[in-house]
Every structure is written in C-alpha cells, then in structure tokens.
Ligand code: ATP
C-alpha cells in the first residue's frame with residue numbers, strides 16, 4: 300500500500316530535514332492539543348466539588364488561550380513543510396518526465412498517444428503530489444497522533460475505558476483495506492479513460508479544419524460524448540467507493556461513542572471515574588475521529604497515488620529504442636558516409652523498408668534521392684539520424700559504424716529539414732535561431748537569404764519578430780518550408796539533409812535556393828530527397844529508389860542516358876513545367 304512512498308524514497312531522503320521538521324511539529328501539536336480537554340475536565344471537577352476560585356478560572360482560560368496560540372504557530376510550520384514538499388516533488392517529477400520524453404526516439408511516440416502522455420504529466424503527477432503532501436499528513440495523524448490521544452486517554456483517564464472504546468478500531472482498518480483495493484483498480488481505469496479523452500480532444504482540435512470541411516462535427520461530438528461518458532462512469536465508480544469511506548468510519552466512531560458513554564457512565568456511578576474525567580474522555584474520543592478518518596483517507600490517497608505513480612513510472616521505465624553504447628567512438632572527420640548492404644525495417648512494418656542499400660557519399664558531395672512516393676526516400680535519409688534500431692548491413696560515418704557514435708555528437712553534424720515542417724509558436728527569428736542559439740541577426744539574415752525567404756520577410760510588418768502562430772499556421776506552406784531551411788542552414792552543418800524540402804516553392808524560387816546551396820555548401824555534404832528532379836540535377840550522384848531498393852543510380856546525364864524511370868520522369872516533368880510556364 301505504501302509503494303508510492305517507498306518509490307519516492309529518494310525524494311524523502313533528499314528532503315529529510317523538511318519532513319523531519321514537519322512530522323515532529325505535527326507530533327508536538329498533537330501533544331499540545333491534549334491539554335485543553337484535560338484542563339476543562341479538571342475545571343469541571345472543581346466546579347462540581349465547589350472549590351473553583353477566580354484565580355483558578357483565570358489560570359484555566361489563560362492556559363488554554365496560550366496553547367491555542369502555540370498550536371497556531373506550529374501548525375503553520377508543518378503545513379508549510381509538508382505541502383511545500385508536495386509541490387516540490389511535483390516539479391521534480393515533471394522535470395524528469397519531460398526530460399525523459401525528450402530522450403525518447405520516434406518509435407516510442409508511435410506507440411504512445413500524446414493526450415495520454417499529457418494526462419500523465421499533469422493529472423497523474425498532481426495526484427502523486429497530493430499523496431506526498433496529504434498522504435504524509437494522514438500518515439502522521441493516523442499513527443503518531445492517534446497514539447498520542449490513546450496514551451492520553453489511558454494514562455490521564457482510564458485504560459479500561461480506553462480499551463473498550465477502541466474496540467471498533469480494527470474493523471475500521473479492515474474495511475479501509477478492502478475499499479483501498481477497489482479504489483486502486485477503479486482509479487487506474489478512470490485515469491486511463493482521462494488519458495483517452497485528452498487524446499481525443501487534442502486530435503479534434505488539431506483536426507478541426509478537416510472535421511468542418513467534411514461536416515463531421517456531429518460525428519465528432521458523438522464520439523466525444525461517448526468518451527466523456529466513459530470518463531464520467533469510471534470516475535463515478537471511484538466516487539461510489541469514495542463515498543463508503545466516511546459513513547463506514549462514522550459508523551464505527553459512533554460505536555466508540557456509545558461504548559465510551561455507556562461504560563463511562565457506569566464507571567462514574569461506581570466511583571471509578573470523576574465527572575470531569577468523563578467529559579475529558581469524551582472530548583478525547585472526539586479528537587480520535589479525525590485520526591480514524593485519517594486512516595481511511597490515508598488508504599484512499601495512497602491507492603490513488605500508487606495508481607498514478609504506476610502510470611508515470613510505466614512511461615519513465617521505457618528505455619530509448621536507440622541508446623548510446625557505453626564507450627562511443629569520437630569521430631574526427633565526419634566526412635565520408637557509406638552504406639554497406641543496409642537492410643532496414645520499421646518496428647511496426649511487416650516488410651523491409653530498405654533493401655540492400657550500398658552507397659558511398661564522399662566529403663563535400665551532394666546526393667540526390669528520387670523515386671515514386673512511398674519508395675523509401677525519407678527512410679533512407681533518416682538512417683543518418685539513427686532514430687530507429689539499425690537493421691543489418693553497415694552504415695558508417697567517417698569510417699565509424701553509426702551505432703558506435705554518440706547521438707549528441709552525431710546530431711551536432713546534421714542539419715535536417717524534415718518532410719513535414721515543425722515550427723514553434725515563436726517569432727521567425729527564434730525559429731531560425733533554434734539551429735544555433737547564439738546566432739546574431741546578421742547570421743539569421745544570411746540564412747534567410749540562402750533560403751530565399753528575404754523577399755517574403757519584407758511583406759511581414761514585423762519582420763523577424765513576426766510570430767508564426769502555433770505550428771506556423773500564420774505562414775504559407777512554402778514560407779514554412781523556407782523558415783525550416785533557414786533553420787538548418789544557420790548552423791552550417793557538416794551534413795545537410797533536405798527531405799523534399801522544396802516541394803512547396805515555385806520553380807523559380809527552387810532554382811534560386813538550389814543555386815545558393817551549391818555556392819554556400821561547396822565542400823560540405825548535402826543529401827536531397829525530392830519529387831522534382833530539377834532539384835537534384837546538379838547532384839554528384841543520384842539514386843532512384845523503388846520499394847526500398849536502388850533501381851537506378853548515376854549522375855543526371857548518366858541516368859538520362861539509361862532511359863529508365865528517371866528519364867521517363869524527367870521528360871514528363873519537362874512537359875508539365877513548360878505548360879506551367881505558358882500558363883503563368
Ligand atoms: P514520399 O515521397 O511520399 O515522401 P518516401 O519515399 O519518403 O515517400 P518513406 O516515407 O521512406 O517513403 O516510406 C517508405 C515506406 O516505409 C512506406 O511504405 C511507408 O509505409 C513505410 N513507413 C514510413 N514510415 C514508417 C513508420 N514510422 N513506421 C512504419 N512504416 C513506415
């Protein structure tokens with residue numbers, strides 16, 4: 300049941316001082332709280348025996364007032380330590396969670412759903428934090444405090460009466476344990492459902508344009524109603540057990556009162572107890588209600604925390620699909636890239652997505668990758684990112700197998716413009732500086748000129764400070780592509796990978812960018828995948844892919860002479876290009 304606390308042992312030992320202070324203060328408050336009932340009992344005894352004086356009355360009220368003030372101060376300290384710790388653990392865990400997500404490679408994100416990950420990072424971590432704060436409080440109150448009250452009842456009043464009154468206690472513990480188990484399983488289901496719902500919301504919002512365009516609003520609403528109903532039902536199931544905790548405890552506490560009062564009056568009649576003692580005892584019994592509730596709360600909250608922490612840990616336990624080896628090899632000159640009989644398959648694929656690829660790209664060369672859609676162009680380029688476990692064959696950079704290169708080092712050489720651009724909702728400048736955080740405005744402008752984005756930039760009233768909107772919604776497709784290009788250019792990477800990065804710009808702009816790339820990147824390696832053959836005409840070597848295999852390769856001239864797929868495609872594009880010219 301306390302797995303969650305054990306699991307967070309590192310945190311408690313790190314914050315040992317905080318918790319020690321908190322718990323000791325809580326215990327001290329418990330002791331102080333014992334005094335007023337006893338003082339009250341004594342006062343009543345003196346009233347009933349007629350020995351009370353004005354001075355004595357002043358003493359009793361003064362003492363009680365003083366104790367209340369002390370309790371006020373101490374309570375502040377423990378509240379501050381315990382609940383402050385709960386916020387701290389939430390922050391630490393969330394940081395760890397995020398850092399973990401950033402280490403993960405694409406296969407992980409293909410398996411997980413964003414909404415569910417978000418639910419874990421928010422809802423579940425909150426629940427763990429509550430467990431740490433409120434759980435610690437209830438843990439202390441249901442043990443230390445309960446014990447203090449019990450000892451006070453026994454020693455100050457009567458052990459006989461105390462033992463009789465706590466007879467129902469074990470039953471509370473037993474029923475709480477039973478409820479706790481149910482809460483755990485139901486709460487896990489409820490949190491899972493919440494994750495599903497999050498996912499659906501995310502998808503609907505991201506796809507709202509498509510949903511509208513296809514008039515699927517009703518359909519989507521229905522799906523959403525369905526899933527919120529699911530969340531509702533599962534949380535209702537939790538609430539049903541939740542609701543049992545309190546009445547059950549009240550039942551047994553009521554029993555305690557009956558025993559305490561019945562047996563207490565009996566003892567008073569037999570002169571084994573004074574009236575004042577009975578009053579004090581009943582106040583102590585009242586003070587036991589909270590610790591008994593605390594037992595229930597403790598179990599309830601621990602089980603929720605366990606369920607949530609299990610979900611968080613499940614994510615944290617996932618190892619990156621591609622991990623650095625223990626002693627990575629440092630590559631002096633990451634120049635030559637060689638593929639030697641590389642066969643690769645995505646983890647979820649049933650066929651080989653690259654078949655027997657052998658290639659040699661010398662330093663400073665430009666490689667063109669063409670082929671029909673789905674032929675494996677992106678897959679081939681992405682091999683260099685080493686995002687997926689490698690297949691058979693060997694891929695070397697600078698003579699070192701890619702598995703032996705540290706990922707950070709590998710990525711420091713690469714500039715990558717993916718087929719789907721990802722921009723962040725920041726300014727144009729900051730999106731570009733993403734490639735090189737210390738870049739000056741001149742650097743940014745130079746990269747923008749290389750990417751032929753300068754003419755567009757003039758049309759933005761705020762220039763570099765223009766905010767591109769979420770994922771770049773405020774830019775056109777071609778503008779997004781060129782901002783992505785500039786982001787890759789600015790770092791002047793050793794190896795530049797352009798995956799269909801010019802597909803959304805017109806032929807003239809494309810020609811300009813290609814020309815810039817040729818001059819700017821002379822002596823550096825560039826890999827270009829494209830559907831438009833004009834973008835690779837200048838390449839030193841061109842490969843044509845089909846179903847993951849190289850079916851033709853050579854220079855532009857050689858491939859034209861071979862009269863294969865490349866030639867045919869080239870002719871077709873020439874015709875359509877000249878048609879375009881006539882139209883425009
Ligand atoms: P396009 O011209 O449309 O960009 P492409 O040549 O870049 O196509 P790839 O994206 O490399 O094609 O895809 C090659 C094959 O690999 C396709 O059959 C595709 O279904 C499969 N594939 C791509 N990505 C994944 C993935 N993450 N998991 C499983 N299969 C994938």
Ligand code: MG
Nearest residue numbers: 676677678718
């Ligand atoms: Mg592709």
